[in-house]
Amino acid sequence: MNSLEKKIKELHKNGLIKFENFLNKEEINSIIKINEKKKENFKNESKNYIEWDDPDLWELICNQKIKSILDKIFETNYFYMHDSTVTEANVGTSWSWHRDNPCRRTGEGPDWDPNENYNVFTIIIYLSDSKESNSS
Numbered sequence: 001m002n003s004l005e006k007k008i009k010e011l012h013k014n015g016l017i018k019f020e021n022f023l024n025k026e027e028i029n030s031i032i033k034i035n036e037k038k039k040e041n042f043k044n045e046s047k048n049y050i051e052w053d054d055p056d057l058w059e060l061i062c063n064q065k066i067k068s069i070l071d072k073i074f075e076t077n078y079f080y081m082h083d084s085t086v087t088e089a090n091v092g093t094s095w096s097w098h099r100d101n102p103c104r105r106t107g108e109g110p111d112w113d114p115n116e117n118y119n120v121f122t123i124i125i126y127l128s129d130s131k132e133s134n135s136s
Contacts, residue, residue, distance in 0.1 A: 008073055012117075022065065028127060031060060057084055066123060073121075 001009075011017045023031075034056045061080060070078055110116045 004069065004072060007069075011073065023063075023125065027060070027063070030056075031125070031127065060125075070121070074119075 007017045007019070037056075061084070106112075111120060
């Protein structure tokens with residue numbers, strides 16, 4: 001069993017998988033530049049996150065490393081649901097879990113059926129060093 005197969009097995013067991021150092025420096029710097037540009041455009045707004053649909057982001061959304069993992073997980077067609085958010089916040093000691101489900105109601109729909117594979121994924125890319133921020 002290769003390392004990706006082990007990660008997918010971990011996903012089915014624990015509901016998440018984690019890849020450390022997933023993006024290279026060039027990919028990270030590209031995201032940082034896009035984020036800085038967006039922050040400049042939204043600097044007068046009072047929220048600490050920016051929701052945006054930017055052609056510059058497509059390079060990340062269509063990242064071959066991400067696509068190859070999704071190809072292995074789904075083994076069929078999958079769709080990007082047109083939702084991207086950039087959040088810049090200080091990492092604290094509190095945390096919570098978040099679950100996306102197609103029916104949007106707890107306990108209702110095919111994603112709550114134990115005989116069905118859960119088919120909604122959220123991909124989160126943290127740009128902070130988990131060792132420095134003491135987070136995961």
